[in-house]
């Protein structure tokens with residue numbers, strides 16, 4: 360009896376999900392064909408969800424900047440003075456940002472597509488030669504492009520999630536987050552479902568793409584693991600929607616932060 364009730368909330372209570380690192384990928388440079396490099400190393404099958412680190416997508420597409428070619432504005436210099444960072448790096452962060460929510464103790468930015476990230480997700484690790492890695496300017500488009508190419512090359516129908524390692528509100532520690540996805544819904548909507556006691560769920564929405572990104576991030580590791588792509592296999596399909604980011608005014612933390620520590624507009 361209980362088994363039946365559980366089944367209503369979980370599509371397949373006996374599901375076994377496996378997670379496979381894509382091993383042996385080289386250091387990625389601008390111009391590299393990431394999809395081809397991936398299918399040479401793993402056999403994709405229908406229903407797989409391929410998670411790829413945004414950092415390598417950006418490297419393959421050349422979303423990189425040389426610090427030496429950046430001249431910092433007075434605003435970037437003033438922020439860098441407070442945070443103790445390179446003003447050229449802060450300028451790269453400001454250039455990626457649509458809006459600043461915090462300048463100190465770290466820059467917290469809203470990106471044009473709705474993601475909110477520390478230092479606008481600009482990375483100084485896993486890249487050489489005085490360069491920084493920017494987040495892909497259109498992560499949803501990136502996921503769609505990678506999915507189309509991977510599906511063409513492999514013949515499998517798959518989902519793709521572009522991930523980044525991010526901090527979270529309320530808790531210490533970073534986890535993987537989805538910043539782009541294709542072929543899967545961001546959120547599984549449980550609203551209207553009943554719990555074990557027959558109560559109708561009013562607000563439960565599960566951010567499945569973030570859960571996938573979190574596990575993928577665990578397998579990728581940070582630093583020098585060299586695993587920027589991970590396949591999640593055996594996920595039962597889910598339905599829901601793609602409204603992952605809060606709309607203007609819905610995000611209570613953002614509202615509280617902005618009223619507590621107002622920041623000068625960027626432009």
Ligand code: GDP
Nearest residue numbers: 384386387412413414524579582584585586587
């Ligand atoms: P982010 O979370 O998207 O910012 O990416 P990270 O810099 O944390 O890298 C995620 C994973 O990809 C780690 O295991 C890195 O070692 C690995 N990685 C980063 N760049 C490359 C690369 O060019 N080639 C390979 N093979 N692995 C990379």
Ligand code: MN
Nearest residue numbers: 414482523524
């Ligand atoms: Mn990153």
Ligand code: MN
Nearest residue numbers: 523524580581
């Ligand atoms: Mn990472």
